[in-house]
Amino acid sequence: MIDLKPLYEKTYMLDSLGNRLEQTIEHRRDPLSMNVASINSVLGEKAKAFLGSADIEMITDLQEKTKLTCPFCSAAEKGTRFMPEFAAEGQLKVGNSIAMPNLFSKCTYDSVVIINHKQHTLFPSQISEKDFASAIKAAVEIIRRAAGQDRSLVHHVLGMNFLNPGGSSVPHPHFQVHVRSMAYSGIERVMKQSADFYQTNKKNYWRLLMDVERQIGSRYIGKTGSVEWVAAYAPYHQKEIWGVLPGKGSLGEIDDDEADAFGLGIARVAGFYESIGSHAFTLAFFSSPKTGEGGHYALHVKICTRPAFKPLYANYDTWFTPLYLGDEVHTEAPEKYAEKLREKF
Numbered sequence: 298m299i300d301l302k303p304l305y306e307k308t309y310m311l312d313s314l315g316n317r318l319e320q321t322i323e324h325r326r327d328p329l330s331m332n333v334a335s336i337n338s339v340l341g342e343k344a345k346a347f348l349g350s351a352d353i354e355m356i357t358d359l360q361e362k363t364k365l366t367c368p369f370c371s372a373a374e375k376g377t378r379f380m381p382e383f384a385a386e387g388q389l390k391v392g393n394s395i396a397m398p399n400l401f402s403k404c405t406y407d408s409v410v411i412i413n414h415k416q417h418t419l420f421p422s423q424i425s426e427k428d429f430a431s432a433i434k435a436a437v438e439i440i441r442r443a444a445g446q447d448r449s450l451v452h453h454v455l456g457m458n459f460l461n462p463g464g465s466s467v468p469h470p471h472f473q474v475h476v477r478s479m480a481y482s483g484i485e486r487v488m489k490q491s492a493d494f495y496q497t498n499k500k501n502y503w504r505l506l507m508d509v510e511r512q513i514g515s516r517y518i519g520k521t522g523s524v525e526w527v528a529a530y531a532p533y534h535q536k537e538i539w540g541v542l543p544g545k546g547s548l549g550e551i552d553d554d555e556a557d558a559f560g561l562g563i564a565r566v567a568g569f570y571e572s573i574g575s576h577a578f579t580l581a582f583f584s585s586p587k588t589g590e591g592g593h594y595a596l597h598v599k600i601c602t603r604p605a606f607k608p609l610y611a612n613y614d615t616w617f618t619p620l621y622l623g624d625e626v627h628t629e630a631p632e633k634y635a636e637k638l639r640e641k642f
């Protein structure tokens with residue numbers, strides 16, 4: 298039902314001295330989306346020289362400079378406020394997290410959730426699991442209130458861009474939660490594929506995938522509460538890790554323990570990324586617009602590394618095949634980084 302068989306290709310060439318060179322490329326297809334990821338570990342050497350790792354001095358310097366004028370450090374006093382009919386309290390506060398409207402909105406409820414308004418850090422390992430969890434809880438509250446206010450406001454995405462190469466403009470760690478009446482194409486697509494799989498196989502794809510991955514073991518990372526963590530078999534993006542919550546389909550229906558479980562896993566993955574020189578990362582929750590879809594779907598978060606934070610970084614993750622065709626090439630097999638990440642779980 299879930300086919301995880303790669304296709305191998307070989308390529309041959311002569312070097313400048315006439316010596317024969319041989320390389321093996323592995324092509325993998327995501328069993329649900331049919332998306333292709335290719336792996337050539339020889340590229341790892343080129344990647345090291347070409348992509349490099351983070352410039353720590355530059356991150357520390359940016360942290361100090363941006364702290365002074367950071368709009369999120371002073372959000373409690375100077376930040377935006379929700380309309381009173383949405384939130385009488387103005388801003389939503391959970392633990393150290395503050396949710397408030399994004400000054401530049403992309404949908405009806407476009408909100409920033411500052412993960413910890415007291416902590417201006419550009420180092421992912423310093424963001425605590427508790428703060429990640431509080432920010433998820435604040436986002437869940439926004440998703441619920443929006444749906445309660447207007448039945449068409451059910452399409453939502455919770456995500457995070459960290460540092461400039463990760464797509465962020467304000468460096469202070471924050472989530473964004475968007476709620477609108479227009480479906481998100483990527484979420485609609487994966488929900489349809491999951492529903493089709495259920496109809497054909499009478500099994501929940503996500504539960505089955507977790508069973509298969511647990512059995513194989515080489516990409517399975519571990520559990521935090523009810524959330525299971527794996528390195529994606531055919532990653533769409535670099536060093537892509539998935540956190541899957543079988544049984545629930547939407548952020549709108551998770552409880553505090555499940556938010557804590559996601560918070561803990563995300564903190565561990567983000568800390569791991571920093572340890573391999575990738576401070577910049579991006580994540581998104583694939584959350585069903587409706588509650589009660591856990592039978593054929595599962596809420597999951599996808600998280601990946603982005604280009605190393607350094608001057609003139611190469612934006613390797615948006616060269617032409619990932620950008621236009623959606624198929625990425627990887628320099629390290631998922632089983633390799635899963636092995637290292639597993640130590641943190």
Ligand SMILES: [Zn+2]
Binds near residue numbers: 370469
């Ligand atoms: Zn700040």
